[in-house]
Amino acid sequence: MRFMKWRQMKSLAPKFAKVLRPYVRAGDKVLEAGCGSAMNTLYVCSLIGAEPWGLDISEVALDEARQRAIQIGLDIRLTLGDIQGMPYPDKSFDIVWNQGVLEHFENAVEVISEMARVGRRVFVAVPRLTLSRGLVQKVKAFLGLTAEDIFYLYTEAQLVELMSRVDGLTFEASGSFNCLYLFSWTWACGVTDRKEEK
Numbered sequence: 204m205r206f207m208k209w210r211q212m213k214s215l216a217p218k219f220a221k222v223l224r225p226y227v228r229a230g231d232k233v234l235e236a237g238c239g240s241a242m243n244t245l246y247v248c249s250l251i252g253a254e255p256w257g258l259d260i261s262e263v264a265l266d267e268a269r270q271r272a273i274q275i276g277l278d279i280r281l282t283l284g285d286i287q288g289m290p291y292p293d294k295s296f297d298i299v300w301n302q303g304v305l306e307h308f309e310n311a312v313e314v315i316s317e318m319a320r321v322g323r324r325v326f327v328a329v330p331r332l333t334l335s336r337g338l339v340q341k342v343k344a345f346l347g348l349t350a351e352d353i354f355y356l357y358t359e360a361q362l363v364e365l366m367s368r369v370d371g372l373t374f375e376a377s378g379s380f381n382c383l384y385l386f387s388w389t390w391a392c393g394v395t396d397r398k399e400e401k
């Protein structure tokens with residue numbers, strides 16, 4: 204899976220920070236599950252004073268995240284692992300989130316369930332279905348994906364419906380925003396444990 208280019212990530216980070224900000228507090232443990240370069244997590248954690256964590260199945264991605272954290276001067280704890288079975292105890296994190304990950308999984312409900320197991324709050328963001336089928340093919344080509352690669356596009360309502368199928372996860376909020384020329388994102392957030400609402 205090809206990573207988004209630095210320039211694109213740069214423009215995305217403030218957008219994700221804006222939507223994540225209401226759900227992250229200073230000192231929170233923030234896990235990006237499928238972190239890639241962890242650019243967005245590092246950005247939001249540096250703004251808020253939260254603790255960045257990242258998990259990815261790719262060593263290359265983790266190396267990139269490590270380098271990025273060094274450049275920014277933040278400590279990030281990185282784990283090589285599979286989002287479908289993460290090596291953390293239940294409720295290890297204040298928030299577990301990702302963007303650009305869920306749309307590659309057929310078993311999206313199971314993936315969100317695993318995020319909900321290790322996190323008190325779950326936040327997921329995926330590309331939003333606003334494009335014609337023809338444009339979807341162009342986006343896939345742009346991302347270096349073949350016709351066979353899994354790449355689901357969701358409407359906001361569909362993403363919320365996915366979350367509603369996860370046991371113990373209570374829907375909190377959702378939204379959408381545009382970014383770049385082709386991309387439009389939708390996100391949804393839910394809580395699993397209100398103990399943190401101190």
Ligand SMILES: C[S@@+](CC[C@H](N)C(=O)[O-])C[C@H]1O[C@@H](n2cnc3c(N)ncnc32)[C@H](O)[C@@H]1O
Nearest residue numbers: 237238239240259260261264284285286302303
């Ligand atoms: C499109 S990238 C998005 C990366 C990151 N969220 C970002 O915003 O830059 C998808 C990431 O998911 C990771 N990934 C794919 N399958 C995974 C899995 N089963 N478990 C953990 N990470 C996975 C890839 O290695 C890649 O870094």
